[in-house]
Amino acid sequence: MRVAGFVFAPRLWPTLAYALLLPLLLTLGFWQMDRAEQKRTSLAERAEAFRAPVLELGAVKPTLDADEYRRVRATGEYDTEHQFYLDNRVKDDQVGYRVLTPLKLEGRDGAVLVDRGFIPIVGSRDSLPTPPPVESEDAVTGRVGRGPSVGIRLGAPSDNPGEWPRRIQYMDMDYMDEQLDYPLDDYLLIEGSLKTDTVARRDVRDAWRFGPERHDGYAFQWFALAFALTTIWVVVNTRRAPRRGKNG
Template identity: 50%
Template sequence: MHVGPFVFRPGRWPTLVTITLLPLLIALGFWQIDRAHQKEALIADRESAAAAPALQLNAGLPRPEAGLHRLARATGRYDSEHQFLLDNQTRDGVPGYRIITPLRLEGSDAAVLVDRGWVAAPPRRSQLPDVTVDATTRTVHGRLGDGPSVGLRLGDAYHGDGSWPRRIQYLDFDALVPSLPYTVPPYLLRTGAAAKKARPETMRFGPRRHYGYAVQWFALATALLVIYIGVNTRLKGRHERD
Protein backbone atom coordinates (compact mmCIF):
# COMPACT_ATOMS: atom_id res chain seq x y z
CA MET A 1 0.00 0.00 0.00
CA HIS A 2 1.38 3.41 -1.03
CA VAL A 3 0.52 6.49 1.02
CA GLY A 4 2.30 9.54 -0.34
CA PRO A 5 6.06 8.98 -0.01
CA PHE A 6 5.53 5.91 2.20
CA VAL A 7 5.00 2.22 1.49
CA PHE A 8 3.03 0.12 3.96
CA ARG A 9 3.91 -3.56 3.59
CA PRO A 10 2.98 -5.56 6.74
CA GLY A 11 4.78 -8.78 7.56
CA ARG A 12 2.99 -12.00 8.36
CA TRP A 13 4.06 -12.37 12.02
CA PRO A 14 3.53 -8.73 13.04
CA THR A 15 0.08 -8.92 11.48
CA LEU A 16 -0.83 -12.15 13.31
CA VAL A 17 0.35 -10.74 16.64
CA THR A 18 -1.54 -7.49 16.11
CA ILE A 19 -4.86 -9.02 15.04
CA THR A 20 -4.63 -11.33 18.08
CA LEU A 21 -3.73 -8.77 20.73
CA LEU A 22 -5.55 -5.66 19.51
CA PRO A 23 -9.12 -6.99 19.99
CA LEU A 24 -8.13 -8.41 23.37
CA LEU A 25 -6.76 -5.08 24.62
CA ILE A 26 -9.83 -3.21 23.40
CA ALA A 27 -12.15 -5.78 25.00
CA LEU A 28 -10.33 -5.43 28.32
CA GLY A 29 -10.78 -1.67 28.16
CA PHE A 30 -14.53 -1.94 27.62
CA TRP A 31 -14.74 -4.58 30.35
CA GLN A 32 -13.21 -2.13 32.82
CA ILE A 33 -15.69 0.54 31.73
CA ASP A 34 -18.52 -1.93 32.34
CA ARG A 35 -17.11 -2.69 35.79
CA ALA A 36 -17.00 1.04 36.54
CA HIS A 37 -20.66 1.38 35.54
CA GLN A 38 -21.55 -1.52 37.84
CA LYS A 39 -19.74 0.15 40.74
CA GLU A 40 -21.52 3.44 40.04
CA ALA A 41 -24.87 1.67 40.11
CA LEU A 42 -23.90 -0.11 43.34
CA ILE A 43 -22.91 3.16 45.00
CA ALA A 44 -26.14 4.81 43.85
CA ASP A 45 -28.18 1.94 45.29
CA ARG A 46 -26.26 2.15 48.57
CA GLU A 47 -26.77 5.90 48.85
CA SER A 48 -30.47 5.50 48.10
CA ALA A 49 -30.77 2.79 50.76
CA ALA A 50 -28.90 4.92 53.31
CA ALA A 51 -31.32 7.81 52.75
CA ALA A 52 -34.41 5.63 53.19
CA PRO A 53 -36.20 5.37 56.56
CA ALA A 54 -34.98 2.64 58.91
CA LEU A 55 -36.75 -0.70 58.61
CA GLN A 56 -38.56 -2.13 61.62
CA LEU A 57 -37.79 -5.83 61.37
CA ASN A 58 -40.41 -6.78 63.97
CA ALA A 59 -43.04 -5.57 61.52
CA GLY A 60 -41.79 -7.98 58.85
CA LEU A 61 -38.54 -9.23 57.35
CA PRO A 62 -37.83 -7.66 53.95
CA ARG A 63 -36.62 -9.61 50.94
CA PRO A 64 -32.82 -9.46 50.54
CA GLU A 65 -32.99 -7.41 47.34
CA ALA A 66 -35.21 -4.84 49.07
CA GLY A 67 -33.45 -4.74 52.42
CA LEU A 68 -29.70 -4.90 51.81
CA HIS A 69 -27.79 -1.80 52.99
CA ARG A 70 -30.91 -0.32 54.62
CA LEU A 71 -30.76 0.99 58.17
CA ALA A 72 -32.82 -1.25 60.40
CA ARG A 73 -33.74 -1.92 63.99
CA ALA A 74 -35.04 -5.01 65.72
CA THR A 75 -36.30 -5.81 69.20
CA GLY A 76 -35.80 -9.23 70.69
CA ARG A 77 -33.54 -11.51 72.69
CA TYR A 78 -30.16 -12.92 71.72
CA ASP A 79 -29.96 -16.69 71.43
CA SER A 80 -26.68 -17.26 73.24
CA GLU A 81 -26.92 -21.02 72.70
CA HIS A 82 -26.68 -20.79 68.89
CA GLN A 83 -23.83 -18.52 67.85
CA PHE A 84 -21.33 -18.52 64.99
CA LEU A 85 -17.72 -17.36 65.05
CA LEU A 86 -16.55 -16.17 61.64
CA ASP A 87 -12.90 -17.16 61.41
CA ASN A 88 -9.85 -15.34 59.96
CA GLN A 89 -10.98 -11.83 60.88
CA THR A 90 -7.90 -9.79 61.79
CA ARG A 91 -7.71 -6.37 63.40
CA ASP A 92 -4.40 -4.46 63.55
CA GLY A 93 -2.65 -7.72 62.78
CA VAL A 94 -4.36 -9.60 65.61
CA PRO A 95 -6.30 -12.74 64.59
CA GLY A 96 -9.87 -13.03 65.77
CA TYR A 97 -13.50 -13.73 64.98
CA ARG A 98 -16.64 -11.86 64.15
CA ILE A 99 -19.50 -12.84 66.47
CA ILE A 100 -22.71 -13.75 64.62
CA THR A 101 -25.64 -14.14 67.01
CA PRO A 102 -29.33 -14.78 66.21
CA LEU A 103 -31.73 -12.22 67.67
CA ARG A 104 -35.11 -13.85 68.33
CA LEU A 105 -37.59 -11.21 67.23
CA GLU A 106 -40.21 -10.18 69.75
CA GLY A 107 -43.70 -11.14 68.61
CA SER A 108 -42.37 -13.41 65.85
CA ASP A 109 -41.18 -16.98 65.30
CA ALA A 110 -38.28 -15.67 63.22
CA ALA A 111 -34.84 -14.33 64.06
CA VAL A 112 -32.23 -12.17 62.36
CA LEU A 113 -28.49 -12.81 62.49
CA VAL A 114 -26.65 -9.93 64.16
CA ASP A 115 -22.98 -9.14 63.58
CA ARG A 116 -22.08 -8.17 67.16
CA GLY A 117 -18.50 -7.20 66.35
CA TRP A 118 -14.97 -8.54 66.62
CA VAL A 119 -13.29 -10.53 69.36
CA ALA A 120 -9.64 -11.61 69.63
CA ALA A 121 -8.85 -15.29 69.24
CA PRO A 122 -7.43 -17.17 72.26
CA PRO A 123 -3.74 -18.17 72.08
CA ARG A 124 -4.57 -21.79 71.30
CA ARG A 125 -6.47 -22.81 68.20
CA SER A 126 -8.37 -25.44 70.17
CA GLN A 127 -9.88 -22.72 72.37
CA LEU A 128 -12.81 -20.49 71.51
CA PRO A 129 -13.52 -17.06 73.02
CA ASP A 130 -16.31 -16.58 75.51
CA VAL A 131 -19.10 -14.87 73.56
CA THR A 132 -21.92 -15.45 76.03
CA VAL A 133 -24.61 -12.77 75.95
CA ASP A 134 -27.58 -12.39 78.29
CA ALA A 135 -31.10 -12.99 77.02
CA THR A 136 -32.65 -9.69 78.11
CA THR A 137 -34.95 -7.95 75.64
CA ARG A 138 -33.14 -5.22 73.71
CA THR A 139 -33.46 -3.11 70.58
CA VAL A 140 -30.58 -3.46 68.15
CA HIS A 141 -29.83 -0.77 65.55
CA GLY A 142 -27.67 -1.37 62.49
CA ARG A 143 -27.54 -1.83 58.74
CA LEU A 144 -28.56 -4.90 56.76
CA GLY A 145 -25.73 -6.50 54.79
CA ASP A 146 -24.59 -9.75 53.25
CA GLY A 147 -21.52 -10.08 55.45
CA PRO A 148 -17.76 -9.86 54.92
CA SER A 149 -16.54 -10.76 51.45
CA VAL A 150 -14.72 -14.00 50.74
CA GLY A 151 -11.94 -14.35 48.16
CA LEU A 152 -11.86 -18.14 47.73
CA ARG A 153 -14.29 -20.57 49.32
CA LEU A 154 -12.20 -23.64 49.97
CA GLY A 155 -14.17 -26.54 51.41
CA ASP A 156 -17.30 -26.31 53.51
CA ALA A 157 -18.24 -23.26 55.54
CA TYR A 158 -18.37 -25.30 58.73
CA HIS A 159 -16.28 -28.13 60.15
CA GLY A 160 -16.89 -29.41 63.64
CA ASP A 161 -18.63 -31.79 65.98
CA GLY A 162 -21.93 -29.90 66.10
CA SER A 163 -21.20 -28.05 69.33
CA TRP A 164 -21.83 -24.36 69.86
CA PRO A 165 -20.59 -21.74 69.26
CA ARG A 166 -19.68 -22.92 65.76
CA ARG A 167 -16.51 -21.72 64.10
CA ILE A 168 -17.18 -21.04 60.41
CA GLN A 169 -14.82 -20.23 57.55
CA TYR A 170 -17.22 -17.98 55.64
CA LEU A 171 -20.88 -17.01 55.61
CA ASP A 172 -22.99 -19.47 53.65
CA PHE A 173 -26.59 -18.84 54.65
CA ASP A 174 -27.85 -21.93 52.82
CA ALA A 175 -25.52 -24.10 54.91
CA LEU A 176 -25.84 -22.32 58.26
CA VAL A 177 -29.51 -21.37 58.53
CA PRO A 178 -30.84 -24.99 58.56
CA SER A 179 -28.88 -25.58 61.78
CA LEU A 180 -31.10 -23.05 63.59
CA PRO A 181 -34.51 -23.95 65.02
CA TYR A 182 -36.32 -20.93 63.56
CA THR A 183 -36.68 -18.93 60.35
CA VAL A 184 -33.72 -16.66 59.51
CA PRO A 185 -33.42 -14.41 56.43
CA PRO A 186 -30.18 -14.55 54.36
CA TYR A 187 -28.62 -11.32 55.61
CA LEU A 188 -27.00 -9.79 58.69
CA LEU A 189 -27.94 -6.87 60.87
CA ARG A 190 -24.52 -5.25 61.21
CA THR A 191 -23.99 -3.08 64.28
CA GLY A 192 -21.34 -0.59 65.38
CA ALA A 193 -18.48 0.35 63.04
CA ALA A 194 -19.48 -2.29 60.48
CA ALA A 195 -22.84 -0.56 60.00
CA LYS A 196 -21.21 2.81 59.28
CA LYS A 197 -19.14 1.71 56.27
CA ALA A 198 -19.90 3.83 53.25
CA ARG A 199 -19.48 0.99 50.77
CA PRO A 200 -20.46 -2.66 50.56
CA GLU A 201 -17.88 -5.23 51.64
CA THR A 202 -17.59 -6.50 48.09
CA MET A 203 -16.26 -3.15 46.83
CA ARG A 204 -12.48 -3.03 47.15
CA PHE A 205 -12.21 0.24 45.21
CA GLY A 206 -14.46 2.66 43.38
CA PRO A 207 -15.27 3.24 39.70
CA ARG A 208 -12.48 5.77 39.13
CA ARG A 209 -9.83 3.07 39.31
CA HIS A 210 -11.70 1.00 36.73
CA TYR A 211 -11.78 4.00 34.40
CA GLY A 212 -8.04 4.36 34.95
CA TYR A 213 -7.49 0.72 34.02
CA ALA A 214 -9.63 1.21 30.91
CA VAL A 215 -7.45 4.13 29.82
CA GLN A 216 -4.36 1.94 30.28
CA TRP A 217 -5.78 -0.87 28.13
CA PHE A 218 -6.85 1.53 25.39
CA ALA A 219 -3.42 3.19 25.54
CA LEU A 220 -1.75 -0.20 25.07
CA ALA A 221 -4.02 -0.93 22.12
CA THR A 222 -3.12 2.41 20.57
CA ALA A 223 0.59 1.83 21.15
CA LEU A 224 0.37 -1.62 19.56
CA LEU A 225 -1.34 -0.20 16.50
CA VAL A 226 1.20 2.63 16.17
CA ILE A 227 4.11 0.19 16.50
CA TYR A 228 2.54 -2.14 13.94
CA ILE A 229 2.15 0.66 11.42
CA GLY A 230 5.59 2.06 12.20
CA VAL A 231 7.59 -1.14 11.78
CA ASN A 232 5.81 -1.99 8.53
CA THR A 233 6.05 1.43 6.86
CA ARG A 234 9.05 2.60 4.84
CA LEU A 235 9.94 5.53 2.61
CA LYS A 236 9.59 4.62 -1.06
CA GLY A 237 13.26 5.23 -1.80
CA ARG A 238 14.41 3.20 1.20
CA HIS A 239 12.01 0.42 0.33
CA GLU A 240 13.36 0.22 -3.19
CA ARG A 241 16.99 0.11 -1.93
CA ASP A 242 16.06 -2.62 0.57
Protein backbone atom coordinates in the same frame (compact mmCIF):
# COMPACT_ATOMS: atom_id res chain seq x y z
CA MET B 1 0.34 0.98 0.55
CA ARG B 2 2.37 4.05 -0.33
CA VAL B 3 1.79 7.40 1.42
CA ALA B 4 3.96 10.54 1.02
CA GLY B 5 7.21 8.73 0.34
CA PHE B 6 6.59 5.87 2.79
CA VAL B 7 5.43 2.31 2.22
CA PHE B 8 3.21 0.52 4.73
CA ALA B 9 3.72 -3.23 4.30
CA PRO B 10 2.57 -5.32 7.29
CA ARG B 11 4.84 -8.26 8.03
CA LEU B 12 3.56 -11.61 9.25
CA TRP B 13 4.86 -11.93 12.83
CA PRO B 14 4.33 -8.33 13.96
CA THR B 15 0.82 -8.47 12.50
CA LEU B 16 -0.01 -11.76 14.24
CA ALA B 17 1.21 -10.37 17.57
CA TYR B 18 -0.85 -7.21 17.01
CA ALA B 19 -3.95 -9.21 16.09
CA LEU B 20 -3.64 -11.22 19.30
CA LEU B 21 -2.87 -8.37 21.71
CA LEU B 22 -5.24 -5.66 20.45
CA PRO B 23 -8.52 -7.54 21.19
CA LEU B 24 -7.17 -8.46 24.63
CA LEU B 25 -6.37 -4.84 25.51
CA LEU B 26 -9.71 -3.59 24.22
CA THR B 27 -11.59 -6.32 26.10
CA LEU B 28 -9.84 -5.37 29.34
CA GLY B 29 -10.68 -1.72 28.76
CA PHE B 30 -14.37 -2.37 28.16
CA TRP B 31 -14.45 -4.77 31.13
CA GLN B 32 -13.16 -2.02 33.42
CA MET B 33 -15.76 0.38 32.02
CA ASP B 34 -18.46 -2.19 32.77
CA ARG B 35 -17.14 -2.63 36.33
CA ALA B 36 -17.27 1.13 36.84
CA GLU B 37 -20.87 1.25 35.64
CA GLN B 38 -21.82 -1.63 37.94
CA LYS B 39 -20.42 0.22 40.92
CA ARG B 40 -22.18 3.44 39.97
CA THR B 41 -25.45 1.50 39.80
CA SER B 42 -24.81 -0.15 43.15
CA LEU B 43 -23.88 3.17 44.77
CA ALA B 44 -27.14 4.66 43.49
CA GLU B 45 -29.07 1.71 44.92
CA ARG B 46 -27.31 2.11 48.27
CA ALA B 47 -28.09 5.83 48.35
CA GLU B 48 -31.75 5.15 47.58
CA ALA B 49 -31.92 2.46 50.27
CA PHE B 50 -30.31 4.77 52.81
CA ARG B 51 -32.88 7.50 52.12
CA ALA B 52 -35.75 5.05 52.62
CA PRO B 53 -37.47 4.90 56.02
CA VAL B 54 -35.90 2.70 58.68
CA LEU B 55 -37.52 -0.72 58.83
CA GLU B 56 -38.68 -2.01 62.20
CA LEU B 57 -37.89 -5.72 62.20
CA GLY B 58 -40.51 -6.45 64.82
CA ALA B 59 -43.22 -5.34 62.38
CA VAL B 60 -41.87 -6.36 58.96
CA LYS B 61 -39.67 -9.07 57.53
CA PRO B 62 -37.17 -7.74 54.97
CA THR B 63 -35.58 -9.96 52.34
CA LEU B 64 -32.04 -9.77 51.06
CA ASP B 65 -33.06 -9.47 47.41
CA ALA B 66 -35.57 -6.67 47.97
CA ASP B 67 -34.04 -4.76 50.89
CA GLU B 68 -30.25 -5.02 50.69
CA TYR B 69 -28.60 -1.87 52.18
CA ARG B 70 -31.85 -0.78 53.89
CA ARG B 71 -31.49 0.65 57.37
CA VAL B 72 -33.17 -1.48 60.00
CA ARG B 73 -33.84 -1.39 63.73
CA ALA B 74 -34.57 -4.36 65.96
CA THR B 75 -35.28 -5.04 69.60
CA GLY B 76 -34.94 -8.48 71.04
CA GLU B 77 -32.93 -10.96 73.04
CA TYR B 78 -29.51 -12.21 71.96
CA ASP B 79 -29.07 -15.97 71.86
CA THR B 80 -25.47 -16.05 73.05
CA GLU B 81 -25.62 -19.82 73.50
CA HIS B 82 -25.75 -20.30 69.71
CA GLN B 83 -23.25 -17.98 68.08
CA PHE B 84 -21.41 -18.49 64.80
CA TYR B 85 -17.76 -17.56 64.23
CA LEU B 86 -16.98 -16.84 60.58
CA ASP B 87 -13.40 -18.02 60.09
CA ASN B 88 -10.43 -16.64 58.15
CA ARG B 89 -11.13 -12.92 58.63
CA VAL B 90 -8.25 -10.41 58.74
CA LYS B 91 -8.18 -6.98 60.40
CA ASP B 92 -5.14 -4.84 61.16
CA ASP B 93 -2.87 -7.76 60.17
CA GLN B 94 -4.57 -10.01 62.73
CA VAL B 95 -6.37 -13.23 61.83
CA GLY B 96 -9.66 -13.88 63.53
CA TYR B 97 -13.41 -14.31 63.26
CA ARG B 98 -16.55 -12.32 62.56
CA VAL B 99 -18.99 -12.89 65.42
CA LEU B 100 -22.54 -13.61 64.19
CA THR B 101 -25.11 -13.69 66.98
CA PRO B 102 -28.83 -14.49 66.56
CA LEU B 103 -31.16 -11.83 67.93
CA LYS B 104 -34.61 -13.24 68.77
CA LEU B 105 -36.95 -10.51 67.64
CA GLU B 106 -39.51 -8.83 69.80
CA GLY B 107 -42.86 -8.56 68.04
CA ARG B 108 -42.66 -11.53 65.69
CA ASP B 109 -41.48 -15.11 65.53
CA GLY B 110 -37.92 -15.64 64.38
CA ALA B 111 -34.51 -14.03 64.63
CA VAL B 112 -32.00 -12.00 62.68
CA LEU B 113 -28.30 -12.75 62.59
CA VAL B 114 -26.31 -9.73 63.82
CA ASP B 115 -22.74 -9.18 62.65
CA ARG B 116 -21.22 -8.01 65.94
CA GLY B 117 -17.76 -7.44 64.51
CA PHE B 118 -14.24 -8.87 64.51
CA ILE B 119 -12.36 -10.68 67.25
CA PRO B 120 -8.77 -11.93 66.82
CA ILE B 121 -7.56 -15.46 67.45
CA VAL B 122 -5.78 -15.64 70.79
CA GLY B 123 -3.32 -18.50 71.23
CA SER B 124 -4.35 -21.78 69.63
CA ARG B 125 -7.11 -22.17 67.06
CA ASP B 126 -8.36 -25.09 69.15
CA SER B 127 -9.64 -22.60 71.73
CA LEU B 128 -12.24 -20.17 70.43
CA PRO B 129 -12.04 -16.62 71.86
CA THR B 130 -14.83 -15.28 74.03
CA PRO B 131 -16.74 -12.37 72.49
CA PRO B 132 -17.69 -9.30 74.54
CA PRO B 133 -20.88 -9.83 76.56
CA VAL B 134 -24.25 -8.45 75.51
CA GLU B 135 -27.36 -7.47 77.39
CA SER B 136 -30.02 -10.18 77.37
CA GLU B 137 -32.35 -7.66 75.76
CA ASP B 138 -30.88 -5.13 73.39
CA ALA B 139 -31.72 -2.59 70.69
CA VAL B 140 -29.79 -3.03 67.49
CA THR B 141 -29.51 -0.84 64.43
CA GLY B 142 -27.71 -1.34 61.15
CA ARG B 143 -28.31 -2.27 57.55
CA VAL B 144 -29.35 -5.34 55.62
CA GLY B 145 -26.33 -7.07 54.07
CA ARG B 146 -25.04 -10.28 52.60
CA GLY B 147 -21.92 -10.59 54.67
CA PRO B 148 -18.51 -11.78 53.43
CA SER B 149 -18.57 -14.04 50.40
CA VAL B 150 -16.21 -16.65 48.99
CA GLY B 151 -15.60 -17.66 45.40
CA ILE B 152 -15.58 -21.43 45.98
CA ARG B 153 -17.19 -23.34 48.83
CA LEU B 154 -15.10 -26.36 49.76
CA GLY B 155 -16.23 -28.94 52.29
CA ALA B 156 -18.83 -28.65 55.02
CA PRO B 157 -19.72 -25.18 56.34
CA SER B 158 -18.47 -26.01 59.86
CA ASP B 159 -15.38 -27.82 61.15
CA ASN B 160 -16.74 -28.21 64.72
CA PRO B 161 -20.30 -29.49 64.20
CA GLY B 162 -22.29 -29.99 67.38
CA GLU B 163 -20.25 -27.46 69.34
CA TRP B 164 -20.98 -23.84 70.28
CA PRO B 165 -19.83 -21.32 69.32
CA ARG B 166 -20.04 -22.90 65.86
CA ARG B 167 -17.04 -22.12 63.64
CA ILE B 168 -18.04 -21.75 59.98
CA GLN B 169 -15.81 -21.45 56.94
CA TYR B 170 -18.24 -19.48 54.77
CA MET B 171 -21.64 -17.84 54.88
CA ASP B 172 -24.46 -20.35 54.43
CA MET B 173 -27.75 -18.97 55.71
CA ASP B 174 -29.61 -22.23 55.05
CA TYR B 175 -27.08 -24.18 57.12
CA MET B 176 -27.23 -21.70 60.02
CA ASP B 177 -31.02 -21.69 59.93
CA GLU B 178 -31.02 -25.51 60.24
CA GLN B 179 -28.83 -25.34 63.36
CA LEU B 180 -31.35 -23.25 65.32
CA ASP B 181 -34.77 -24.18 66.73
CA TYR B 182 -36.37 -20.96 65.48
CA PRO B 183 -36.55 -19.41 61.97
CA LEU B 184 -33.71 -17.15 60.86
CA ASP B 185 -34.07 -14.29 58.37
CA ASP B 186 -32.01 -14.65 55.18
CA TYR B 187 -29.65 -11.69 55.69
CA LEU B 188 -27.20 -10.18 58.16
CA LEU B 189 -27.88 -7.11 60.22
CA ILE B 190 -24.51 -5.40 59.73
CA GLU B 191 -23.04 -2.83 62.12
CA GLY B 192 -24.13 -4.20 65.48
CA SER B 193 -25.44 -2.81 68.73
CA LEU B 194 -26.26 0.77 69.63
CA LYS B 195 -24.33 0.16 72.84
CA THR B 196 -20.85 0.59 71.37
CA ASP B 197 -19.07 -0.40 74.59
CA THR B 198 -20.50 -3.93 74.49
CA VAL B 199 -19.85 -4.89 70.89
CA ALA B 200 -16.87 -6.46 69.22
CA ARG B 201 -14.73 -4.11 67.10
CA ARG B 202 -16.44 -3.40 63.80
CA ASP B 203 -14.69 -2.91 60.51
CA VAL B 204 -16.52 0.07 58.99
CA ARG B 205 -14.46 0.03 55.81
CA ASP B 206 -16.56 -0.73 52.77
CA ALA B 207 -16.13 -4.11 51.14
CA TRP B 208 -14.94 -2.32 48.00
CA ARG B 209 -11.34 -1.26 47.98
CA PHE B 210 -12.06 1.59 45.59
CA GLY B 211 -14.86 3.21 43.67
CA PRO B 212 -15.83 3.53 40.00
CA GLU B 213 -13.26 6.27 39.33
CA ARG B 214 -10.41 3.79 39.76
CA HIS B 215 -11.99 1.50 37.15
CA ASP B 216 -12.31 4.45 34.76
CA GLY B 217 -8.60 5.06 35.22
CA TYR B 218 -7.77 1.43 34.52
CA ALA B 219 -9.95 1.51 31.39
CA PHE B 220 -8.08 4.57 30.16
CA GLN B 221 -4.76 2.77 30.69
CA TRP B 222 -5.87 -0.28 28.71
CA PHE B 223 -7.15 1.86 25.83
CA ALA B 224 -3.92 3.90 25.91
CA LEU B 225 -1.93 0.67 25.62
CA ALA B 226 -4.11 -0.38 22.69
CA PHE B 227 -3.38 2.98 20.99
CA ALA B 228 0.36 2.64 21.70
CA LEU B 229 0.35 -0.92 20.35
CA THR B 230 -1.33 0.27 17.14
CA THR B 231 1.22 3.06 16.77
CA ILE B 232 4.12 0.64 17.24
CA TRP B 233 2.62 -1.81 14.74
CA VAL B 234 2.27 0.93 12.12
CA VAL B 235 5.81 2.23 12.70
CA VAL B 236 7.39 -1.24 12.63
CA ASN B 237 5.70 -2.05 9.34
CA THR B 238 6.39 1.28 7.62
CA ARG B 239 9.57 2.07 5.71
CA ARG B 240 10.72 4.82 3.46
CA ALA B 241 9.92 4.16 -0.16
CA PRO B 242 12.93 3.68 -2.45
CA ARG B 243 13.70 6.63 -4.68
CA ARG B 244 12.75 6.22 -8.28
CA GLY B 245 15.31 6.79 -10.97
CA LYS B 246 15.08 9.82 -13.19
CA ASN B 247 13.78 7.65 -15.98
CA GLY B 248 11.58 5.57 -13.62
